[in-house]
Amino acid sequence: MAVESFTQPDTDLVPRQSSRRSHTVYVALQKQIVLGALEPDAVLLELDLAQRFQCSQGTVREALMQLAEEGLVIRLPHRGTHVAPCKTADARALIGIRLHIECDYLDRVIENADRDLLADLHDRLNAMRNAARDGDEYLLSLHDRAFHARLFSSADLPVVAPILARCLIHNHRFKILNSKPNRELEETAERHVPIIQSLEQGDLDGLTKLLGHHISTIVDFGPDLTTARSK
Template sequence: MAVESFSTSSIPFGDVTPRRTSRRSHALFEALQKEIVLGSLHPEQALTEMDLAQRFACSQGTVREALMRLAEEGLVNRQPNRGTRVAPCQADDARALLHIRREVECGFLDRVVANADASLERDLHDRLNAMRNAARDGDEYALSVFDRAFHGRLFEAADLPLVAPILTRCLIHNHRYKILNAQPNRELEATAERHVPILDALATRDVAGLQELLSHHIATIVDFGPDLTDTETPE
């Protein structure tokens, strides 16, 4: 079997504090996360520590640590004596997570605006420019990573660290569902530019305007993917 090399990603997630793991385990976690989000590892596919260790030329301990992190994100299911499988990607789950995401992101914007400063705005502009570059390169996965980093960094200003992991899970599963089910040839540059009005509203410290824009931004993610709003979305 050919050895597949992998290395740590240069893409900063910005929406989660990395746990203390080895660099190799973190690199494997990122590589497998990408394959799951893009569908290279398909829903319900069985994963074995031995096969992954051979494929990536690493120890089974390294694989085990990466799979545990993926399980924490809900991207794999690990069951004693039954092994590990890639988590399913169902519309009902994606829809529920989309609704939770709206509640989390839009419910605490008064705190975001109160804590907003030049550093936050600079970080968000950096992530927007990274999205633009990924879109121009046709790299949908990198675009999704920086998109998640944008929203994670915005919510970070709310200073609710116990809530942030909930948003992290919502974001990655929304993006996964969208990528696996949307039509090809999506307008990636348009996806990046949808974040500009959010930055403009933040710059004016307009809480009501920002709430309306962000709620619309989340609800209309279906413009660039499958319809997740065929049931009533909570106010």
Template structure:
């Protein structure tokens, strides 16, 4: 599989039909992910329909999609609210992510083919290139897609929805702490490359090592205050031991 068989537009396509609905979904999700919409203010279908110049039916469809992703909670006549995520919940999600991905990566090695590796490297390349954009959400979306694709090779499909939810909530927690401010555009290397190199060489120990540190690096970069408050450290080796 060559890079020409995969496009960034296809990777980032919203999971909702209709051009207008897709645009509204993308914008509302962006506002939630970077903290412009929070659990403190109710969201009404009528106000959103006015803001986006569309029908309430379109807004309802979008909110249902966001509810399935557990980004909003619809409460009947009270309105719709962005779901709240505490620091302790985020740390629990971090532990869960490490357990899921570090278990899965070793099981992925026998299932790696040249085509699958080419697809993973193409997604990693999109991620590396996207960090030059003044948009923190696009690299976040691509990073989650990369990890979902990698996990799908492990032969544990029943756990994939759990990983998707975990990744989305962790990224939301970390991104909202900076309200969309781009803090990773100066990175000149691709953190996914060592993971893929180790997979290609069939080295499970190295793959798990690079993966676990990539996961910790992302959380530390965006939410170091949470780790300092909870563990008094941002050292990856120490934190991985404490989170195990």
């Protein structure tokens, strides 16, 4: 069986909460789930994963626990672990939560915005552009999520930030699994330009509208997933 490989930039960009080896497995599995290489409801066996990554089952178990905390896998007693589903109803609910988190506290973001924040956002934008030009959708997703997390960090609501992080990863997974093929990745990166411009101008109303539309139309820039609710 082939040994799984992963790139160092991926592991460096995702915050590490465990041993280096477990983190590497966790990031590799997260990437496969987000990109759809591991499909919804796929069964994940610790022994098989340990062989793939040439590590202990304990290392795999630690990585799976982190994925479970993100909601990307579901672990059930005596039933094992499987990849979480990716349903429209969940996507709508998470987008609604994300809208409230990111848009309701923009007055705090603008109030606390400084040169460091703007510089960081420009850096993330350029990183997204580079990933898009390289056709690296997962790396683009990492920098995209980091852009929004950094923007929200200026609201100074650290207890809320992990909730936003969970919304972001599931929003991106839903987008990747449900968007049309051959999506323009560079256009995805450029969608962030007016957000930065509005922030630089201190335009609260404009920023609120821009960010709200940006979040609501995450899947191929439409449809607006917040306009209807599935049963």
